Amino acid sequence: MSPALRLTPLALALALLGQSALADEPVRAPTVVVTGTRVEQNSFDLPMAIDSVDATTIQDQRATVNVSEVINRVPGVLSAGKENYTQEQSLTIRGFGARSQFGVRGVKLFADGIPASTPDGQGGTGLFDLASAGRIEVLRGPFSALYGNHSGGVVQLFTEDGPEHFTVTPSFQAGSYGTTRYGLKFGDTVGNFNYTASTSRFDTDGYRDYSRSQKEQSNFKARWTLGNKSTLTVVGNYLAQSGQDPLGLTLAQLKADRRQQGVASAGAGDITAAQFGARRSLDNAQGGVVFETALTDIDTLRAMFYLGNRSNAQYLAINTTTQNNIRASGGLSTFDRDYWGTSLRWTRKLDKVTLTVGGEYERADEDRLGYRNDGAGSELYGSRGALKRDERNVAEQSGVFAQGEWNATDVLALSAGVRYTHVKFRSDDRFVCTVIGSTCPGTASGSTVSASTFNPDDSGSISHSDWTSAVGALWKLTQSTNLYANVGRSFEAPTLIELSYQPDQSASGLNFGLEPSTSMQYEVGVKSFLTDATKVEASVFFIDTKNEIVVFNNASGRVSYQNAGTTSRRGMELSIDSRLTSKLAAYGALTLLNAEFDDSFMTCAVARCTQGTPTVANPNGPVRVNSGNKIAGIANRTLYGELTYREPSIGFSGAVEVRASGRMFADDTNNARVGGYTITSLRGGFNQKAGAWKFNEFVRVDNLFDKEYVGSVYVNDGNQRYYAPAAERTWLIGISASYTL
Numbered sequence: 001m002s003p004a005l006r007l008t009p010l011a012l013a014l015a016l017l018g019q020s021a022l023a024d025e026p027v028r029a030p031t032v033v034v035t036g037t038r039v040e041q042n043s044f045d046l047p048m049a050i051d052s053v054d055a056t057t058i059q060d061q062r063a064t065v066n067v068s069e070v071i072n073r074v075p076g077v078l079s080a081g082k083e084n085y086t087q088e089q090s091l092t093i094r095g096f097g098a099r100s101q102f103g104v105r106g107v108k109l110f111a112d113g114i115p116a117s118t119p120d121g122q123g124g125t126g127l128f129d130l131a132s133a134g135r136i137e138v139l140r141g142p143f144s145a146l147y148g149n150h151s152g153g154v155v156q157l158f159t160e161d162g163p164e165h166f167t168v169t170p171s172f173q174a175g176s177y178g179t180t181r182y183g184l185k186f187g188d189t190v191g192n193f194n195y196t197a198s199t200s201r202f203d204t205d206g207y208r209d210y211s212r213s214q215k216e217q218s219n220f221k222a223r224w225t226l227g228n229k230s231t232l233t234v235v236g237n238y239l240a241q242s243g244q245d246p247l248g249l250t251l252a253q254l255k256a257d258r259r260q261q262g263v264a265s266a267g268a269g270d271i272t273a274a275q276f277g278a279r280r281s282l283d284n285a286q287g288g289v290v291f292e293t294a295l296t297d298i299d300t301l302r303a304m305f306y307l308g309n310r311s312n313a314q315y316l317a318i319n320t321t322t323q324n325n326i327r328a329s330g331g332l333s334t335f336d337r338d339y340w341g342t343s344l345r346w347t348r349k350l351d352k353v354t355l356t357v358g359g360e361y362e363r364a365d366e367d368r369l370g371y372r373n374d375g376a377g378s379e380l381y382g383s384r385g386a387l388k389r390d391e392r393n394v395a396e397q398s399g400v401f402a403q404g405e406w407n408a409t410d411v412l413a414l415s416a417g418v419r420y421t422h423v424k425f426r427s428d429d430r431f432v433c434t435v436i437g438s439t440c441p442g443t444a445s446g447s448t449v450s451a452s453t454f455n456p457d458d459s460g461s462i463s464h465s466d467w468t469s470a471v472g473a474l475w476k477l478t479q480s481t482n483l484y485a486n487v488g489r490s491f492e493a494p495t496l497i498e499l500s501y502q503p504d505q506s507a508s509g510l511n512f513g514l515e516p517s518t519s520m521q522y523e524v525g526v527k528s529f530l531t532d533a534t535k536v537e538a539s540v541f542f543i544d545t546k547n548e549i550v551v552f553n554n555a556s557g558r559v560s561y562q563n564a565g566t567t568s569r570r571g572m573e574l575s576i577d578s579r580l581t582s583k584l585a586a587y588g589a590l591t592l593l594n595a596e597f598d599d600s601f602m603t604c605a606v607a608r609c610t611q612g613t614p615t616v617a618n619p620n621g622p623v624r625v626n627s628g629n630k631i632a633g634i635a636n637r638t639l640y641g642e643l644t645y646r647e648p649s650i651g652f653s654g655a656v657e658v659r660a661s662g663r664m665f666a667d668d669t670n671n672a673r674v675g676g677y678t679i680t681s682l683r684g685g686f687n688q689k690a691g692a693w694k695f696n697e698f699v700r701v702d703n704l705f706d707k708e709y710v711g712s713v714y715v716n717d718g719n720q721r722y723y724a725p726a727a728e729r730t731w732l733i734g735i736s737a738s739y740t741l
Contacts, residue, residue, distance in 0.1 A: 028532045035110075035137040035156045037405055037415065038356050039347055044527055047415050047472030047484035049076070049140040049539050049573065055133060055160055060653070061683040061698040063173060063181060063732055064130035065202050065215065067091070071155070072659060073640045074138045075537075075573035075589040079125075080712040083724055084206060085213035085243035086280035086314065088124045090712060093140050094541065095569050095595040096152025096492075098633030099551055099715055101559050106492060108147045110156040112221060112235045114288040114306045118339055119362035120395040120423070120495040121149045127237045127284060129219035131171075131183055132198035134160030140573075141541060142488025142521040145468040146417040148360070148399050151492040151519050151545070159221040159235070162187030162196040166741045175732035178205035183736075195222035206244070207727035210261040210274045213243030230293040238285045245278040247317060248714040248721035251672070258708060258725040264317035265719070266380070276317040276331075277373065277382020284310045286339075300347045302358075307340035315373050315382060316558075323372050323388070324444040326433065327455050327508040329501075329558065330388030331373025331381065337366035352407040359400045366393045366496070372442050386442035390431040391458075393510075395496050396424045415486075416471040423493040426461040427510050458509025464516045466491040481528040490519045494549055494561065501560040503552045515563050519545040534578040543569040548597075550668060551632075553604035555718030564668075565599025567631060583648075588641045595631040600624055603668055606718050625668045632715045637662030637676070654684030666713040666722035674723070677709035685734075694738040703729045 030042040036050045043050050051074045062069045066089050068079035079091045087102035097106035109116035109123040117123030128136075139154040147154050166188040173181040180203050187196035199218040206212055218238040225231055247262025263270040286308025294300050311334075318331035345358025370389025373381050403417035433440035433455040439448055440455055447453075470488030477483050493516040502511050525539030545567045552562040571593040578586045602622035609620055630636070637660070644655040658680050666672035685698025703726075711726030 028529050028535070033137050035139045035154050036143055037354070037403060038345065038358075039349070039354055041405075044482065045413065045474065047413065047474035047486050048143045049523065049525060049537070049541075051075075051138045051575070053136045053138075055135060058130050058133045058136065061655070061685050061700055061734070062130070063175075063179075063202075063734075064183075064200075065181065067125040067128050067130065067136075067155075069130070071136065071138065072638070073587065073589055073642070075575050075591045076140050076153075076571070076593075077138060078635060078638055078661075080726075081724075083208055083711065083726060084211045084245055085215060085241055086245040086278075088126055088241075088282075091125060091155065092634065093138070093153035093155075094543065094571060095593055095631060095634040096150075098595075098631060099549065099561070101551075101554070101715070105495060105498075106150050106152040108144065108150045108154045110154070111237060112157070112159050112233070112288075113290055113304060114235060114286070115341060115362065116157075116237075117150075118310070118337070118395065118495075119341065119364045119397040120425070120497075121397075121493065122495040122497055124284070125155075126215070126217075126239050126241055126282070127286070128157045129159070129198050129200075129217055129237065131200060132159050132185055132196055132219050132221075134158045141523045141539075142470040142486050142490070143415070143417065143472065145470055145488050145490035145521075146401055146403055146419050148419065148421050149397055149423055149491065149493050151490040151517065159219060160196060161223070162189055162194045162221075163740065164189050167738055169736055169738040171734065171736035173732060173734040176727070176730035177207055179203070179732070181734075192225040193222065194225075195220070197221075206246070207730075208246045208259045208261060208725070210244045210272070210278075211246045214241070216240040226293075230291070233290040233292075234287070235290075236285075236287040240281075240283050242281040243279065245273055245280060245315075245317075247273045247278060248717055249723045249725065250720050251723065253721075254710070254723045254725060262317075262721050264319070264721075266319045271380060273317060275380050275382075277315045277379070278317045280312070280314040282310070282312050284308065298349050300349075301344075302347070303342075303344050305340075305342045307338075310337045310339070311335065312337075318373060318558075320444075323442070324447060326440045326443055326447060326449065326453050328388060329370035329508075330385070330442060332371040332384055333368075333389075334371070335366045335368040337364050339364035353404065355402070355404045357400075357402045360398065362397045364395045364496075366395075367391075368393055368500075387431065388442040390429075392428040392430065393496055394424075394426040396422075398422050411476040413474045413476075414472070415474075416469075418467065418469040420465070420467050421491060422463065422465040423516075424461065424463040425496065425499060425510070425512075427459055429458040429509065431455065432457045455508055460510065460512055462512045464493045466516065466518065480530075481526065483524075483526050485524045487520070487522050490521060492517045492519070492549070498549065498559075498561045501558045503560045503562055511560060514549065514561055515547050517545055517547040517549050517563070519543055533580070534576065536574075536576050538572070538574045540572050541569070545569070548631075550601075550603070551716040553609050553718060554714065554716045555604070555606075555609070562601075562603075564597065564601045564603075564625070567595065567597050569593065569595045583646050585644045586642065587644075589639070591638045593634060593636055593638075595634045597625060597627055597629050597631065597668070600627045603716065604718060605667065605669055605671075605716075609718065623669060629668060629670045630665050632665045632668050632670075633713055635661045635664045635676075651687045652684065653687075654682075657681040657683070664713065667716045672713075672720065672722050674710045674713055677707060679707050679709070680704040692740050694740075696736045696738075697734070699731065699733045701729065701731050703727065705729075 103124040168186040171183040183200035185198040288306025341362035343360040372385030374385030376383035399421040401419035472486030474484040575589040639660040641658040660678040683700035706729040
């Protein structure tokens, strides 16, 4: 029996405990969210799956570095890192986003109402500052389609408001593998002006060899109250992140030494990630303003504008022979991206009806360059060489939407929305080499251009557009139990990163043949307070997707994508939150998910994949993915359980956390499989108050029983370097002190 199944009785036990407990502190309080409908509403009365994680859960006794520390407690959500900071945190919702090689795809991200996803749909949770987060909202299912170009869901972080009086909070943490984090948070309220700011630096030597990383982050939010009807909010985020890339491991390497760095082919033999100088640096700064005003007693207007810059440089493990190809893009990939966007929406709130209408526009302009990854001095690789790629890319997304809620009767509430989204990509190729007999820059001496080997002008453009919609109904079965159902259609166009490379490794230019995918989503669920101290939510969902975007070839540092027919996702989610006594509380979340291909298709399973069906003469051709195969990178079961205890008389709080995952496949052919795992974490700490000072100390141990497991996978890696082993037992201690004037 899998670990996740063995722990299923825990979730059921929480429900029974909650029914019998005489709780002193009920949990039956309104959980106000805005992501589902764009206006403040109690999540209990909405016909959709939406969860909110509060500030205490996010910040207390945690590192506050990665969103995976807290978001895995939400059913249907899975987030993990690859034990290095060159790939950023992954994030999947109901199986969407699993194909992303780094960062987040298929899920829309917001920070204080401003997109943390670029117009093409690619995002990263690195901009989320957990140390100053007030809450994180997670919307799953059909209604996320009303936010534009994605399929899986919406994740939105809201920064906490500043305190009533000036408060400054320095903090320090230290832990396993040379991990340290320094932080400073401060805020105040002065008349009609409220602000909070946070800055931190995180360093680690990493669990694996050659995985040192660092992350600097700052976040700022200020709000002015203008009279009785208007507010102006200004937000800013900054992220500087860099790290060594140890690459994935093959199964043999994983068994031999799970902490070693990966190796890659260098022609005459394999060399290590360090010898390739595999690493990445990322800088991201963005800011925006949000203006809200009440036009009348029932009408409000919200206007938003933001802009930012994201620059990236990544040294890849690509050998000289591959880089010498006239159409190759080199071994150093860089881009410098300026982006901006604006939105305007109007809301009318009547007695029983709420209507919201709005429009949005987003644009990103990037200079994408490729250079040779060459050596300098005695080094084999790791230094920037000759230019191999030069293009100007533009991505635009625009949309208009309407969404409404109607309390039709005392027991029936209806929600519906419709959106039109238009996505456009344009590429201007500035690296062209077509003169017969000449030598293309960055190629080996003597590699002359011929009629069959040249680098053409790959400029071009393409646009995609579609209507998406969602409708839901909620029945108030009793005062404490609501039933709901919804259905919707979502739309997901490829990102610039997914368009970057052609499936044919010998071709250059963007993959404009890649089509959007569309999904029909169906969901039914129940939300119930079994007692004032125990809340249960459960849902069943069915998702059918056409033109699923999947990895075609993942080798030599470049990933190409293709459409793969239809897929299906069938699943169930359950969460239970119970206040057992005034000091003891329990929480559990279980997800069961079956995600599979309905149609067969061809994919590359080896690094040097060639065109055509595999034969004796052509053994490296694409292989068949059979219908019924499971989609790679998606766990079939996940479970999160937590038991917390507080003793206010001595200022103590602590918890036991359990996280389990079922099996997943690393490739779409289902030949590489990752087994399930169960890990336990233990945390505890004290807080004290002395005059204007508040002190807090904690210690936590993750993977308490020293389990060896694979935390995430590199989907469809052509070199079979699928595995990213997670750390064994780790410890972390932290202290902070708050001073209030």
